[in-house]
Amino acid sequence: MPGGFVRRLAQARFALLAAAIVFALLVQFAGLAAMPALIGLAAIALAVLVREAALPGADGTSLYGDSAVPAVADRAVEAVISGLPDPAIALTADSLVVAFNASVQQITPGILRGEPISFALRAPDVLEAVRAVAASRQARRIEFFQRVPTDRWWEANIAPLALAGETPNRDRNLVLVTLRDLTPLRRIEEMRADFVANASHELRTPLASLSGFIETLQGPARNDVTSRDRFLAIMKEQATRMARLIDDLLSLSRIEQKAHIHPDHPVDLAAIVREVADGLSPLAHEREVEIRIADQASSLIVSGDRDELIRVFENLIENALKYGAPGKLVELALTREPAIGDAREAIVSVRDYGPGIAPEHLPRLTERFYRVDIGESRAQGGTGLGLALVKHSLNRHRGRLTIESTPGAGANFIVRLPLAKAASG
Ligand code: ADP
Numbered sequence: 001m002p003g004g005f006v007r008r009l010a011q012a013r014f015a016l017l018a019a020a021i022v023f024a025l026l027v028q029f030a031g032l033a034a035m036p037a038l039i040g041l042a043a044i045a046l047a048v049l050v051r052e053a054a055l056p057g058a059d060g061t062s063l064y065g066d067s068a069v070p071a072v073a074d075r076a077v078e079a080v081i082s083g084l085p086d087p088a089i090a091l092t093a094d095s096l097v098v099a100f101n102a103s104v105q106q107i108t109p110g111i112l113r114g115e116p117i118s119f120a121l122r123a124p125d126v127l128e129a130v131r132a133v134a135a136s137r138q139a140r141r142i143e144f145f146q147r148v149p150t151d152r153w154w155e156a157n158i159a160p161l162a163l164a165g166e167t168p169n170r171d172r173n174l175v176l177v178t179l180r181d182l183t184p185l186r187r188i189e190e191m192r193a194d195f196v197a198n199a200s201h202e203l204r205t206p207l208a209s210l211s212g213f214i215e216t217l218q219g220p221a222r223n224d225v226t227s228r229d230r231f232l233a234i235m236k237e238q239a240t241r242m243a244r245l246i247d248d249l250l251s252l253s254r255i256e257q258k259a260h261i262h263p264d265h266p267v268d269l270a271a272i273v274r275e276v277a278d279g280l281s282p283l284a285h286e287r288e289v290e291i292r293i294a295d296q297a298s299s300l301i302v303s304g305d306r307d308e309l310i311r312v313f314e315n316l317i318e319n320a321l322k323y324g325a326p327g328k329l330v331e332l333a334l335t336r337e338p339a340i341g342d343a344r345e346a347i348v349s350v351r352d353y354g355p356g357i358a359p360e361h362l363p364r365l366t367e368r369f370y371r372v373d374i375g376e377s378r379a380q381g382g383t384g385l386g387l388a389l390v391k392h393s394l395n396r397h398r399g400r401l402t403i404e405s406t407p408g409a410g411a412n413f414i415v416r417l418p419l420a421k422a423a424s425g
Contacts, residue, residue, distance in 0.1 A: 093134040206238035263305035300346040324352025
């Protein structure tokens with residue numbers, strides 16, 4: 001076909017031009033005779049043109065059959081695939097790539113039309129399933145895991161595609177592979193399982209201790225009045241710990257249920273912080289810590305849920321008193337600052353001068369049940385849920401928490417909340 005030859009020549013023009021320049025330079029400067037140079041150039045030209053002709057789809061004919069299947073079918077397949085939201089690849093029955101959409105390139109950047117899919121996708125299960133679907137014409141669904149470039153779980157749906165009006169013919173059958181990223185779902189499942197395991201473990205420990213003491217009181221210590229009083233005091237402490245844990249778990253689940261409802265009551269942060277500080281003064285007294293309030297804003301009105309915000313500052317100030325006690329001072333600072341655009345933010349910082357927190361723990365502190373030192377947290381009556389509650393509450397209030405700490409010099413927990421419109425001017 002002369003038209004096809006001319007097009008192939010045009011497609012290969014850069015390769016041929018480069019070869020011609022190289023041979024001309026060799027003749028000119030390396031003493032190569034003209035005849036061998038011409039023969040060499042002709043051989044390269046022939047190889048390039050034969051390769052271009054052999055590449056499926058390169059000259060506009062169909063990849064999956066003879067020229068009787070119009071190229072328009074390829075374009076239709078391509079158009080449909082490019083419109084699919086999930087990564088999708090159309091393959092021939094021999095697993096050659098016919099078409100794919102842009103999202104596929106993010107997973108397998110090396111994918112090329114006309115090449116076997118195995119060159120780009122290193123997932124033996126998918127390749128095997130494609131072969132099976134091509135042979136049986138029965139759809140399949142499989143899940144697979146990819147380590148590169150990052151750990152991801154995928155679901156692959158592999159289905160036979162028959163062009164309308166075509167009688168089934170192995171050469172013309174296509175296989176459609178669509179992929180769905182299961183990673184976020186898997187992560188949530190893992191988190192949920194971890195959470196249930198952690199919560200059960202946290203409840204089981206005080207429960208085991210309670211059962212142990214009940215048995216002792218029913219048996220060996222039945223008539224031992226001194227032991228009984230001591231054991232009852234420990235049992236009360238364990239029961240309180242369980243109650244606190246259940247309280248925190250319920251609060252967390254309540255906040256999560258309302259995660260997308262933004263509270264809209266005007267509340268004064270400055271008043272809340274002062275009230276919480278007053279309420280915690282017995283604990284401060286017990287720990288011999290002074291709570292100092294540097295109040296540069298007499299009122300800071302935000303749209304919020306009063307009870308939740310009280311819990312936020314109770315958690316932060318109580319932590320500062322519990323973990324920062326050796327520093328003897330907890331400073332609360334209230335300010336207002338410009339944020340993005342004309343909105344303004346209320347900033348409350350809770351700073352202690354205790355041992356501080358090593359940098360590797362900082363990003364994980366707001367995870368549920370994450371504690372730097374479990375023993376110390378338990379000794380302080382901690383549940384490991386306080387900062388998780390703070391983070392979730394602040395998210396619901398469109399606020400955020402930042403934690404700064406220099407080990408040995410204390411920690412600073414900074415809360416930012418958008419000021420209510422009327423108050424921000
Ligand atoms: P807990 O109930 O254990 O206090 P939190 O979620 O409130 O749980 O805090 C998580 C962990 O963060 C604590 O166990 C503690 O290790 C660390 N932490 C929190 N606040 C401070 C602080 N002010 N100084 C040092 N460590 C802190």
